[in-house]
Amino acid sequence: MARSGTTKKVTRIQREKTEAILNAALDVFSKHGFRGSTIDMIATNAQLSKPNILYYFDSKETMHAQLLERMLETWLEPLEQMSGDGDPVNEICGYVQRKLEMARDYPRESRLFANEILQGAPHIIDQLSGPLRALTDRKAVVIQRWIDEGKLSPVDPYHLIFSIWSTTQHYADFDVQVQAVLGDAKNLRFEQAQVHLDTMFRALLTRD
Known part of the structure; x- marks a missing residue:
């Protein structure tokens, strides 16, 4: 599940970061499909580190x-x-x-x-x-x-x-x-x- 959604109050920065990650994931999934996509590819597209991605989403399955x-x-x-x-x-x-x-x-x-x-x-x-x-x-x-x-x-x-x-x-x-x-x-x-x-x-x- 999305880790940022587990807290009771989500900050503006968390919302913006979540949307940026999902936007990057959409770009990657739409080009490469689910099987051909990786968290590393999504992190590169979002210009974030892989640990940062995993802080918000525990897997590519969750994003997908x-x-x-x-x-x-x-x-x-x-x-x-x-x-x-x-x-x-x-x-x-x-x-x-x-x-x-x-x-x-x-x-x-x-x-x-x-x-x-x-x-x-x-x-x-x-x-x-x-x-x-x-x-x-x-x-x-x-x-x-x-x-x-x-x-x-x-x-x-x-x-x-x-x-x-x-x-x-x-x-x-x-x-x-x-x-x-x-x-x-x-x-x-x-x-x-x-x-x-x-x-x-x-x-x-x-x-x-």
């Missing part, structure tokens, strides 16, 4: 777990915001936009998640089969209701959500590839992606 917990909270929020009371196409396309904004603003978190999934999700399988599945089930019910009411073209709700995940996260997880092909500034790439994805999903979802 805390980062994954934060990431999952951020991951679920955009889908939570999709309202069953709004216009179906606008609600789904709004979700696409929020997920793309996450890919733009949280690329390291996205790669952290991707690395974890590629390893079989050993640290978050309970969260995937628990809170993530429950939320996805609830939103799939909403999407299916919209389809049954004739407000959307018939699609598989789950595979629609999967498609949104894959198309938006591509711009974080494969940003180097996208940049190599387009050679554009980051903001321009994401503006172009937003226009394309909005057009694509509206065409898919809008009934003739």
